[in-house]
Amino acid sequence: MLLLRRCPRLTRLCSVRHAATPALAPCAVPCSAPYAAPYAAPCAARFSSDTDFRESRWSRRWTHAAAGLLAGTGAVLAYALHQHQAEKADAITGPPVDKLPSSSPSSSPSSSSSSLPVFSQEEVSRHRSLEDGAWVTFKGGVYDITEFVAMHPGGDKILMAAGGAVEPFWALYAVHNQEHVLEILSAYKVGELSVEDQKKQQHLNPSDPFSADPERHPVLRINNLKPFNAEPPPEILTESYVTPNMLFFKRNHLPVPHVDPAAYELHVEIQGASAERGGTLSLTLDDLKTKFPKHTVTATIQCAGNRRSDMHKAKQVKGLNWGIGAISNATWGGAKLRDVLLAAGYSPDDAKWAKHVQFEGLDQDVGGTTYGASIPLKKALSEDGDCLLAYEMNGETLPADHGFPIRAIVPGTVGARNVKWLGKIVVSDVESSSHWQQNDYKGFSPSTDWDTVDYKTAPAIQELPVQSAITVPADGAVVDRDDEEVLLKGYAWSGGGREVVRVDVSIDGGKTWQTAQLKGSDEGGTAEAAAPPPGQAWAWKLWELTVPLPEDEQEMEVVCKAVDSSYNMQPDSILPIWNLRGVLSNAWHRVHVKIDEGGE
Amino acid sequence: MLLLRRCPRLTRLCSVRHAATPALAPCAVPCSAPYAAPYAAPCAARFSSDTDFRESRWSRRWTHAAAGLLAGTGAVLAYALHQHQAEKADAITGPPVDKLPSSSPSSSPSSSSSSLPVFSQEEVSRHRSLEDGAWVTFKGGVYDITEFVAMHPGGDKILMAAGGAVEPFWALYAVHNQEHVLEILSAYKVGELSVEDQKKQQHLNPSDPFSADPERHPVLRINNLKPFNAEPPPEILTESYVTPNMLFFKRNHLPVPHVDPAAYELHVEIQGASAERGGTLSLTLDDLKTKFPKHTVTATIQCAGNRRSDMHKAKQVKGLNWGIGAISNATWGGAKLRDVLLAAGYSPDDAKWAKHVQFEGLDQDVGGTTYGASIPLKKALSEDGDCLLAYEMNGETLPADHGFPIRAIVPGTVGARNVKWLGKIVVSDVESSSHWQQNDYKGFSPSTDWDTVDYKTAPAIQELPVQSAITVPADGAVVDRDDEEVLLKGYAWSGGGREVVRVDVSIDGGKTWQTAQLKGSDEGGTAEAAAPPPGQAWAWKLWELTVPLPEDEQEMEVVCKAVDSSYNMQPDSILPIWNLRGVLSNAWHRVHVKIDEGGE
Numbered sequence A, B: 001m002l003l004l005r006r007c008p009r010l011t012r013l014c015s016v017r018h019a020a021t022p023a024l025a026p027c028a029v030p031c032s033a034p035y036a037a038p039y040a041a042p043c044a045a046r047f048s049s050d051t052d053f054r055e056s057r058w059s060r061r062w063t064h065a066a067a068g069l070l071a072g073t074g075a076v077l078a079y080a081l082h083q084h085q086a087e088k089a090d091a092i093t094g095p096p097v098d099k100l101p102s103s104s105p106s107s108s109p110s111s112s113s114s115s116l117p118v119f120s121q122e123e124v125s126r127h128r129s130l131e132d133g134a135w136v137t138f139k140g141g142v143y144d145i146t147e148f149v150a151m152h153p154g155g156d157k158i159l160m161a162a163g164g165a166v167e168p169f170w171a172l173y174a175v176h177n178q179e180h181v182l183e184i185l186s187a188y189k190v191g192e193l194s195v196e197d198q199k200k201q202q203h204l205n206p207s208d209p210f211s212a213d214p215e216r217h218p219v220l221r222i223n224n225l226k227p228f229n230a231e232p233p234p235e236i237l238t239e240s241y242v243t244p245n246m247l248f249f250k251r252n253h254l255p256v257p258h259v260d261p262a263a264y265e266l267h268v269e270i271q272g273a274s275a276e277r278g279g280t281l282s283l284t285l286d287d288l289k290t291k292f293p294k295h296t297v298t299a300t301i302q303c304a305g306n307r308r309s310d311m312h313k314a315k316q317v318k319g320l321n322w323g324i325g326a327i328s329n330a331t332w333g334g335a336k337l338r339d340v341l342l343a344a345g346y347s348p349d350d351a352k353w354a355k356h357v358q359f360e361g362l363d364q365d366v367g368g369t370t371y372g373a374s375i376p377l378k379k380a381l382s383e384d385g386d387c388l389l390a391y392e393m394n395g396e397t398l399p400a401d402h403g404f405p406i407r408a409i410v411p412g413t414v415g416a417r418n419v420k421w422l423g424k425i426v427v428s429d430v431e432s433s434s435h436w437q438q439n440d441y442k443g444f445s446p447s448t449d450w451d452t453v454d455y456k457t458a459p460a461i462q463e464l465p466v467q468s469a470i471t472v473p474a475d476g477a478v479v480d481r482d483d484e485e486v487l488l489k490g491y492a493w494s495g496g497g498r499e500v501v502r503v504d505v506s507i508d509g510g511k512t513w514q515t516a517q518l519k520g521s522d523e524g525g526t527a528e529a530a531a532p533p534p535g536q537a538w539a540w541k542l543w544e545l546t547v548p549l550p551e552d553e554q555e556m557e558v559v560c561k562a563v564d565s566s567y568n569m570q571p572d573s574i575l576p577i578w579n580l581r582g583v584l585s586n587a588w589h590r591v592h593v594k595i596d597e598g599g600e
Helices: A008-015 A057-090 A121-125 A155-161 A167-172 A179-186 A195-199 A285-290 A308-314 A337-343 A348-352 A377-381 B008-015 B057-090 B121-125 B155-161 B167-172 B179-186 B195-199 B285-290 B308-314 B337-343 B348-352 B377-381
Strands: A133-138 A141-144 A189-193 A221-224 A229-231 A265-270 A280-284 A294-302 A327-336 A356-364 A370-376 A388-393 A407-409 A422-428 A467-472 A478-480 A485-493 A500-506 A517-519 A541-548 A555-564 A589-596 B133-138 B141-144 B189-193 B221-224 B229-231 B265-270 B280-284 B294-302 B327-336 B356-364 B370-376 B388-393 B407-409 B422-428 B467-472 B478-480 B485-493 B500-506 B517-519 B541-548 B555-564 B589-596
Touching: A121 A133, A133 A155, A155 A167, A265 A337, A280 A285, A280 A337, A285 A327, A285 A388, A294 A388, A294 A407, A327 A337, A327 A407, A337 A377, A337 A388, A337 A422, A356 A377, A370 A377, A407 A422, A467 A500, A467 A555, A467 A589, A485 A500, A485 A555, A500 A517, A500 A541, B121 B133, B133 B155, B155 B167, B265 B337, B280 B285, B280 B337, B285 B327, B285 B388, B294 B388, B294 B407, B327 B337, B327 B407, B337 B377, B337 B388, B337 B422, B356 B377, B370 B377, B407 B422, B467 B500, B467 B555, B467 B589, B485 B500, B485 B555, B500 B517, B500 B541
Parallel strands: A265 A422, A478 A589, B265 B422, B478 B589
Antiparallel strands: A133 A141, A141 A189, A221 A229, A265 A280, A294 A327, A327 A388, A356 A370, A356 A422, A388 A407, A467 A485, A485 A541, A500 A555, A517 A541, A555 A589, B133 B141, B141 B189, B221 B229, B265 B280, B294 B327, B327 B388, B356 B370, B356 B422, B388 B407, B467 B485, B485 B541, B500 B555, B517 B541, B555 B589
């Protein structure tokens, strides 16, 4: 884990309890600890340049502190920026001259100054770390924020923006939308982005079916570019109960279709329905929004391949190498699928023959084959099934990457059945004939290989099994012995509306267990208070546990496993659930954390 | 495992494929293999008395053959008895004189003969094995069937009756109800049961609340006598898809109440219902049978403590030491709970406040406290929930041990909520306040002990997690290397109507896996053909797998694990799911089987 440099004064912020404290306050004790930094921060603290920074206990403490601060980013950021400005006024220790461009930064981040050098995007891209310098662009300006990293109240996450534009990250964390922030940034301006790069637009290549794909947030970890498949970094994933749209994992099977909302029509067909009582229905987007009551459902969607990388590590599998972030949670708004099926002429008599509801997407491959999947009719029709034809995601218009204008939301069911860019719905006696229903997204025995697999022998994945993962700290993280304890965070979810009722956490590889605190929503209610009706727990639980560092160990193997309302639990190990497609990877999640003993 | 002595001629029956063959035929080859038996069977085979029986490869083959024959008991028994009679006619080799009483057996099993000695039940009880002699009683006669054991087409299961009356076992296996069987038995009569013991009745002790408990089948393995808790032996459990009533596991919390069906009344109360539209209802047994449509549901019931002994072995728990037999499957007939609740005045408006349906039993402790439990209202009301007020079990009147006259059947839900001897139903905003709902039948973390347990922190168990076990062979069984393969059998089930879709079986302790054949019903349909609607797979699957004996191993560690339609799987090991009450014991099931290399 990267050791960050930080002024000890701000570091002390973190000796206060990390995430549990709603509003952190910096300690008022004058900062006098020995501290060395190649890029000394503009701070009133005194620094001792002959101390190896990497050995500094302060710096190690900050490593942990940065993680702890994540939860309180907003309040701390606002305060710290203000504090920084105040400190600048009486004692500025500028960055080493050899590390800065010769010209002084402009005081206005958006203004152009002829005295500043011009950099290409390529040059900016080379500054992505503390070692190489951390540069960002903002509205045409180039900023060397290397020295600010240690002061950033949001911790080292600021480095995720390094080498590129800072705007997408500020959009993510609304706290940056303040005058103070612009003032801070202005102090670090080192140049202008070349006009060419400023004007640079995404070149639409008519021969590339993916060229019209929407822009994505740069923080996403890309598993595949075309089609686009990406997941948010784990430590960001569990920052909020509802995942911001731009961070919600993206799992596209085909190019994103460009749908004109004015021309859009959703076709609904009840295959066996007689003509006289209907059986087909075409609905415009406006019809869906105005002719049916709007319902909202908060539901977690997980890809069947979430945590495939864990399975792949144990034994090679075929599929996108998802980490633990192919899962996200959102509040969806739209018409009830049930209402639309009834409007299309579905009647209880149809239950005699109808068994499935097929979805067909508007996304298609070069041969014109569209994405498709189906769900059991019972799920689609159930009052309590909460299936939606969603046009909203977290209160916003459904984004292009998530199925604009309409996505089928099938709570409790694998992502693959939550069909995006929905073009057609068919009530049928058979499942979707699509590749993804028939020959993919199924589970097999560990003994089944590509020579022996017979997709007909396994049911299509619908509900998913109980799952959980540790998002903080990351695997390989280092914590400071002096911190005495460490905050563990993660998520837990189960398919089929089964509520997560307990998360067991171990720091000794599974020998002994503690029970984590479950958080049902951003409102911070306890699990009991927020309990949904039985069988309708569509959303995940975030969990936290603060554990004392074990006294006689220099490493912890942190493990988590969840229990759902049917008391299903996660299997212990990967190999016995291994399958050739690497789906359903829900064995105990493990991360290794080192304890740095330090020493004065 | 007991090595049985058997005529090699009949043994050869088993060189035909065991369970897969619907009708087994004995081979016609004259029997001439060397064979020694302390109790030589009456058979045309020649015996060599100087060969150690226990070393005989024939005998070891029979050990396995007996297990293999279990599945085909009926057809084989009828045939073999007939065959035996035919053989007796031309070549009877009687039992050794020193092993038989001096008098000849009577030709009529039920007739009394003054020339035969009189034995007490106590004397009979001492003959429970091949070593001590295997005696049974039948209608006042005493029979030494030691020599018949090796010829019994049902294998060594006949020894389960040794030392007592044979009638309950014949009642269990209807094939015995034939003239031939009585003829065979007559040949082994050695005496009369004393008149005193013949007349002996169960002494009803008025101070013992359990003295009126019904008689139980002696094959049941008793975990606790008062209250009565017992399970069928595993190898019998999976002989039939539907468990015979007398073998169905018994789990009583209190004495069995003696209910007069003519006076019985079931009281139903909708707590919040206004008086004008009803809210209370009393129904006689006749009302339940005639005023509501009768529904039948085949549903497996499992005790939360099934397989507790596995958990107890890993680390001590409190509770009845159930083996793998606290689970059984039956077809229940009765009124739909939903229909009765609607008749009692439940209306959709009540859903605003009503959340639970409480059941109260007529069984009570000495202080008058009755057994009680509750289920979610949604489950009780669901059209697809299939909850019954059952008065029939496998086509018979509900037996006293199973809740006569009415039992609540809550498919997919832990046995404890399937309340027997049902006296009262209450629709309420709260769960049952009974001990069994509030302070028992809940799952906890392995770290929770009796000092720290807080029952309020865990939800009452309703749906159970996915489960499976190996019933054949038994742990410690010995198979013969010459058999080259072994038949493995077991059951698999999951709660909440989730169908078992796969059972993985390993014979190397879990390193490699094979997929077992699933049997959905006695009709032998494949899993697909018999697939119930999604979410309504209330009954277990029996499974079988014939595996070649591993070449370089002298022992197999057989393991099974099931996968349900939500792709939930069983956890690998016990300790991480250990809990102080020993419930929810669903880790992989393991049995150890030895391979006897034998040698000519």
